[in-house]
Amino acid sequence: MIGYRLKQAQAALRSRMDETLKQLELTTSQYSCLETIGRRPGASNAEIARSVFVSRQAMNTLLRGLQQRGLVTRAERAEAGRALPIRLTGEGRRLLGEAAARIARIEKAMSDALGPERRTSLMSGLTRCVDALEDLPDPE
Amino acid sequence: MIGYRLKQAQAALRSRMDETLKQLELTTSQYSCLETIGRRPGASNAEIARSVFVSRQAMNTLLRGLQQRGLVTRAERAEAGRALPIRLTGEGRRLLGEAAARIARIEKAMSDALGPERRTSLMSGLTRCVDALEDLPDPE
DNA sequence: GAGGATATGTCAGAATATTGACATGAAGCA
DNA sequence: TGCTTCATGTCAATATTCTGACATATCCTC
Numbered sequence: 001m002i003g004y005r006l007k008q009a010q011a012a013l014r015s016r017m018d019e020t021l022k023q024l025e026l027t028t029s030q031y032s033c034l035e036t037i038g039r040r041p042g043a044s045n046a047e048i049a050r051s052v053f054v055s056r057q058a059m060n061t062l063l064r065g066l067q068q069r070g071l072v073t074r075a076e077r078a079e080a081g082r083a084l085p086i087r088l089t090g091e092g093r094r095l096l097g098e099a100a101a102r103i104a105r106i107e108k109a110m111s112d113a114l115g116p117e118r119r120t121s122l123m124s125g126l127t128r129c130v131d132a133l134e135d136l137p138d139p140e
Numbered sequence: 141m142i143g144y145r146l147k148q149a150q151a152a153l154r155s156r157m158d159e160t161l162k163q164l165e166l167t168t169s170q171y172s173c174l175e176t177i178g179r180r181p182g183a184s185n186a187e188i189a190r191s192v193f194v195s196r197q198a199m200n201t202l203l204r205g206l207q208q209r210g211l212v213t214r215a216e217r218a219e220a221g222r223a224l225p226i227r228l229t230g231e232g233r234r235l236l237g238e239a240a241a242r243i244a245r246i247e248k249a250m251s252d253a254l255g256p257e258r259r260t261s262l263m264s265g266l267t268r269c270v271d272a273l274e275d276l277p278d279p280e
Numbered sequence: 281g282a283g284g285a286t287a288t289g290t291c292a293g294a295a296t297a298t299t300g301a302c303a304t305g306a307a308g309c310a
Numbered sequence: 311t312g313c314t315t316c317a318t319g320t321c322a323a324t325a326t327t328c329t330g331a332c333a334t335a336t337c338c339t340c
Contacts, residue, residue, distance in 0.1 A: 002259070002262065002263065003157075003246070003247060003250075005263055005266040005267065006149055006150050006153060006266065007172075008266070009269050009273075010146050010147060011193040012269070012270050012273040012274065013143055013146060016273050016276055017143075027326095029326085044288070044289090045288080046289080053147060053148070053151040054326095055329085056289070057289090057290075057327075057329085061327085062326085062327095078288090078289095081288065081334090082287075082335055083288060083289085083335095084289080103143070106143070106276065107141070107142060109272045109276050110269045111142065113271065113272035114265060114268055118261070119265075121261050121262075122142065122145075122262060122265035122269075123142065123145055125258055125259075125262035126149045127145065128254055129149050129152070129254070129262075130145075130148055130149050130152050132253030132254075133149075133156050133246070134152065135249075136156055136249050167296095185319070186318055194296095194297070194298090195299085196318075196320085197297080197298075197299085197319090197321090198296070198297050198298075200319070200320070201297090202296085218304095218319095220305085220306080221304090221305055221306055221318065222306085222317075222318040222319055223317085223319085224318090224319080
């Protein structure tokens with residue numbers, strides 16, 4: 001039953017995010033991507049992919065779209081290894097700001113509905129679940 | 141931050157589910173579909189789709205696969221309206237049983253990691269989030 | 281230095297999902 | 311009855327994502 005509730009909450013959240021981001025011509029994945037770059041300027045494609053929980057390949061195509069729209073830039077040549085550092089453009093930063101404000105409203109709605117204690121409790125509960133899932137032995 | 145934790149937990153869970161279900165040649169979506177039919181025999185395509193949080197169309201193609209594998213049956217003619225009642229075959233029920241046992245292990249790992257109180261708290265916290273998201277006013 | 285393990289970017293193909301559209305059946309209402 | 315509204319199933323086109331594969335670059339070990 002935890003699994004179902006998790007899925008339900010995630011689906012509801014994503015639905016709301018897509019809804020409000022649509023007005024900025026952004027999808028939830030694109031927003032998550034921009035948000036990650038904002039937090040970690042110079043991150044690599046693979047790094048962002050892991051943070052957004054999609055494959056490198058999916059993030060690659062997603063990034064091309066953002067690049068064509070002039071929201072992000074990608075280094076021409078790798079500074080070290082093969083990773084091509086990615087950064088926000090001015091326009092990317094501006095759009096991220098608008099999007100983040102909208103998303104903040106959604107986060108706030110959840111926070112308000114929970115209250116501080118329950119919110120903390122929810123966060124730690126989810127963390128415990130993640131840890132438990134990661135420690136789960138591989139099915140032989 | 142709730143959104144991120146939610147996504148992370150959901151991703152970890154789905155990853156584990158896909159992993160263990162792969163041995164039965166099932167995806168998480170297919171399992172969720174079978175599980176829903178098991179709980180609600182005679183459900184319609186649209187009904188199952190809502191329960192699994194995908195579109196009618198996606199569930200339709202998914203069901204065809206299960207049908208071809210002989211795991212589910214679909215009524216030829218609608219009893220009422222246009223809905224074509226869907227049911228598990230014997231083989232479908234058997235496979236669902238095996239799959240459910242595997243999924244139960246994963247659920248148990250999360251439950252054990254939380255303990256009864258925190259588990260209840262997590263469930264109600266998620267429910268509150270869902271309610272808050274549904275009550276959220278449409279972005280004008 | 282040589283070789284292996286690991287991480288990254290990318291191409292190709294396939295699976296999966298979504299949106300838009302339309303026809304059909306049921307229910308409610310003037 | 312006739313009309314509207316709503317839910318359902320389904321077709322088509324598109325978008326998104328994944329897996330598999332390969333080349334390249336770095337690090338580690340011998």
